[in-house]
Amino acid sequence: MSPHGNPDVPASGASDVIRGARQVSAGPPTAEAAATEAQAASTTSADQANISTLSSEPVGHATENAAWGLWEVFVRSNRGLSHVHAGSLHAPDAAMALRNARDLYTRRNEGVSVWVVPAEAITSSDPGTKGAFFESPQGKDYRHATYYTKSEGVKHL
């Protein structure tokens, strides 16, 4: 959660692995993918356990106090641009998540609009099966405009 290293690059804190998100393996299930998934699941619950022991001290007791959920934050820096993943945060509910996002991710005038999404509502591709999932477009130059030669007499290209 340190998106502010370089103010010119607001989304540098975003990674392609969203902590807490469900990962759905792409392609045929393999023993390797299943193992990765199991491992990911166990790290997530370990993280949650850590959070609850750290966070519950000032209000109530750890036993009756569930840890705040994880939310993913998307910030739009200007009209006409898309919302970009900026990072994540913890909050007890959606209203507070939005306010925490404002406090954490728009302190340096980064945004004109903020979305927050419960991390568990995001389904992400599985980094373990990246190869098969993203192999197909490799080498298919004809899917890029630069593959084609410009026809004579065509304007405005």
Added chain:
Amino acid sequence: MTSPDSITGHGNISTGVAGGDSNASATRITPGNALRPEDIALEVRTGLTKPTDDVAEYALRLGDDALILAQRLGHWISRAPELEEDVALGNIALDQLGHARSFLSYAGGAWGKSEDDLAYFRREHEFRSAHLFEQPNGDFAVTIARQFLVSYYQYELYRRLTESTDATLAAISAKAVKEVDYHRDHSAQWILRLGNGTDESRRRMIHGIRLMWPYVNEIFEDDELVLRLAQSGAAVAPSSLRDDFDALIGEVLAEAGLEVPEVPAAPGGGRRGQHSEHLGYILAEMQVLAREHPGASW
């Protein structure tokens, strides 16, 4: 009461950072365009504007309120219940510090003093903050109770001061009122969650409001200075804010299932330099570095 100078001297006081929006870009993040304490200090230093003695005394009160609260809130940094809340309280502290810097820079113009002279080299009896602002943080609910009362008061105050006949007070308030509006929202959200939360959170919230309520009276007291300034339109009489304040906090408290406690009012006296034992400790911590190393910079 306001000299023509201080009205006309502000042709560009709100332009802030050079360029501002004219340099706005779809991909580059800029600091934005708003009134900064540095702009006020510059106007005062170059003689473009100078408050009357009355306005300076008044600005000193508002500046001291914000300064002492900022110092109190700053103590939460690294100690809040959650990292996210740590940053939220820190942001509010910095907003308050910004308001303090603006008011003190302006006030100092009447006496040839800088914001630092006023913040670091005045003694306890020379501070004009009300007692509510120096109350100890207590637990999180106590801090939220204090912040709730303060931000609803400040909002009503700054909202009206945007129409002050003193252009600098109006400009500072126009910037501050938007920030304080968010402070209201932040504290109200927590009042609702703690009031309607667990038995323990509710118990602490009731306790917090009970602790802070005796200090509410003082911030709405009128005295000769504010009545003089209210007559000239430079300030508003604090008593005139009370009805709106009571109505709005009443709504939030009702929604949180809480009540205005029936506790006697504390005597106050902060505006005359009479403070509780807390202020001395705050000042000792806040001023020690500047006094140990006068003129030091980093």
